[in-house]
Amino acid sequence: MMERITEASPQFTARLAGVFYLLTILAGAFAAFAGSTHAPYSKIANLVATLCYIAVTFLFYFIFRPVSRSISLLAGILSLVGCTLGLLSFFHIAPTRINSLVFFGFYCLLIGFLIIRSAFLPRILGALMAFGGLGWLTFLLPALAEHLSPYNMLPGIIGEGLLTLWLLVFGLNPERWKKQAASQS
Secondary structure (H helix, E strand, O other), X not given: OHHHHHHHOHHHHHHHHHHHHHHXXXXXXXXXXXXXXXXXXXXXXXXXXXXXXXXXXXXXXXXXXXXXXXXXXXXHHHHHHHHHHHHHHHOOOOOOOOOHHHXXXXXXXXXXXXXXXXXXXXXXHHHHHXXXXXXXXXXHOHHHHHHHOOOOOHHHHHHHHHHHHHHHHOOOOHHHHHHHHHHHO
């Protein structure tokens, strides 16, 4: 069904991704600020943020599939691993100590690359997403991430925030998306 929606209206899909991205950001910010003082609300907000980001992941797979099916799939897998790990970490049952933001760093790098290669979104958004991904990748080394905090989070917030805003306001260029999709068939 998602495939039919995407092919029928890439503009709708892009705007829907923007809505879910905004919900992810808002719920994630609430979870972070609620923290341990309002733990039940924080856990619910974290779950909502994760579910919304999973929706973004699937929508982005369909949006960027015409650019590169394999890279879009790899990005989606990395995002789903990050979502799963983030949720497990939040409930203190993660099987590893790797920060889930590392997976989102690779995800943002790949999405940035796909945006740059796409014909239907501004390349500057891709560059900002890739730069944001580099910020998230500082979490590979916890001591470095702690030393650079909160500045290492700023590129990701800016890149993902501007992409969200763009998708909500402008969506994507549907004619260029369809042309790029036709060339991949």
